Amino acid sequence: MTDNDLYQQILGLTDPWRVSDVDLRIDDEEILVRVVHDISLGQAQCPVCRNGCPGYDTSNERRWRHLDTCQLKTYLVSAVPRVSCPDHGVHVAFVPWSDPGSGFTSAFESLGITVLRATVVQARAAHLLRLSDTQIHDLMHRAVERGLVRRDDSIIMTNLGIDEKSIRSGHSYMTVLSDTDHQRVVELIEGRTLSAATTLLRQAVSDTQKPYVRSVSMDMWQAFQTAQASELPDTDRVHDRFHVAKYLADAVDQTRRSEHTRLSKAGDKTLNKTKYVWLKNPENMTSKQKELFETLATAELETAKVWAFKDTFKEFFACGNVPQGQAFFDNWFQSAIDLKNRYLTKVANMFREHLDGLLNYLKHRTTNATAEGLNGRIQHIKASARGYRKFQSFRIAILFHLGKLDLYPHKSP
Numbered sequence: 001m002t003d004n005d006l007y008q009q010i011l012g013l014t015d016p017w018r019v020s021d022v023d024l025r026i027d028d029e030e031i032l033v034r035v036v037h038d039i040s041l042g043q044a045q046c047p048v049c050r051n052g053c054p055g056y057d058t059s060n061e062r063r064w065r066h067l068d069t070c071q072l073k074t075y076l077v078s079a080v081p082r083v084s085c086p087d088h089g090v091h092v093a094f095v096p097w098s099d100p101g102s103g104f105t106s107a108f109e110s111l112g113i114t115v116l117r118a119t120v121v122q123a124r125a126a127h128l129l130r131l132s133d134t135q136i137h138d139l140m141h142r143a144v145e146r147g148l149v150r151r152d153d154s155i156i157m158t159n160l161g162i163d164e165k166s167i168r169s170g171h172s173y174m175t176v177l178s179d180t181d182h183q184r185v186v187e188l189i190e191g192r193t194l195s196a197a198t199t200l201l202r203q204a205v206s207d208t209q210k211p212y213v214r215s216v217s218m219d220m221w222q223a224f225q226t227a228q229a230s231e232l233p234d235t236d237r238v239h240d241r242f243h244v245a246k247y248l249a250d251a252v253d254q255t256r257r258s259e260h261t262r263l264s265k266a267g268d269k270t271l272n273k274t275k276y277v278w279l280k281n282p283e284n285m286t287s288k289q290k291e292l293f294e295t296l297a298t299a300e301l302e303t304a305k306v307w308a309f310k311d312t313f314k315e316f317f318a319c320g321n322v323p324q325g326q327a328f329f330d331n332w333f334q335s336a337i338d339l340k341n342r343y344l345t346k347v348a349n350m351f352r353e354h355l356d357g358l359l360n361y362l363k364h365r366t367t368n369a370t371a372e373g374l375n376g377r378i379q380h381i382k383a384s385a386r387g388y389r390k391f392q393s394f395r396i397a398i399l400f401h402l403g404k405l406d407l408y409p410h411k412s413p
Helices: 003-011 106-121 120-131 133-150 196-204 222-231 241-265 275-277 287-297 302-318 322-339 342-353 355-364 369-384 390-404
Strands: 017-025 029-037 054-059 061-069 070-080 083-087 089-092 159-168 172-179 183-188 213-216 236-238
Touching: 003 017, 003 029, 003 089, 017 070, 017 083, 029 061, 106 120, 106 133, 106 322, 120 133, 120 236, 133 275, 133 390, 159 183, 159 196, 159 222, 159 322, 159 369, 172 196, 172 390, 183 196, 183 355, 183 390, 196 222, 213 222, 236 355, 241 275, 241 302, 241 342, 302 322, 302 342, 302 355, 322 342, 369 390
Parallel strands: 029 070, 159 213, 213 236
Antiparallel strands: 017 029, 054 083, 061 070, 083 089, 159 172, 172 183
């Protein structure tokens, strides 16, 4: 068997394509496999309709990175003919080893996607595949665009989550839309403005899908609420325990700082270095932290009283129905106001203004847990790349790893 015959079989090429030459370049650590279209074995195909068409002319020679052989980089090299299709005009002919516009064979592109999914770190994948950063980004971009085109908008999404995530240090944010039912990122957009949120919902949720959406989980950011009311007016807005806990935790921490300043001026160091004791759930505390917390919680500290309101509000989410939730909230709200703590009062009033969204949790029992989990994975992607300077690069990475897209090139028929 000749080298040409060997690579003909390795590449799975059939008529009218054949290997004409195998060029081993030891100094360059690469193998060039030249492939030609043999007109005597059949016509080349139109890339649109795949019908055999008469040749028009020959394009310039180009190359595609293929799977390594003998630990050497392997490239397919071919001057692919152009064909004249009576229905679609003049095009570069269809080639069975690669998608149009790609610099990789489908086999190598599939390997690259697998390596990227396994490593997450683009620099690590580039090293393993012996590609440049630009080539890795191109491979990911092509995979994501392929997956988005294939995404089926007939997939029913009943519960969505919309949340913000920082892109880089400073006031730089993106808005992320997640599909709670399928635990995936649907799409994301730069910014957290009303315009950004509206555009995201309008473009990411098709007209086919909109009638099936029942709820959208979100925090109490007005831009998100207005966008939801505009684009998904027939859905319920849900404020869940994750965001509620954050607002209450902020009230506890602000109270602690204020009280610590006041006590410190009097020489009282009771609240010194206790920040994380108040922010942690008791079940996650070390034995030393738990002992300190129990001492502080029984003291006549305003911080302890605000923390008790935070802890008590967990019972709201255990209410069996909306009337029970309404009764619980009315009692909790009045007691919170009576404490006359400015930070807790601010949060309590905010909760009252958004009570419908809180009570909707008891109707749907949906949470932003999926969004919070995805946020953690987004943070991991961000940390693995040591940050992203460009939003679009971050978007591609997130959709690649968390979009549950069909990324791989399909085998040609």
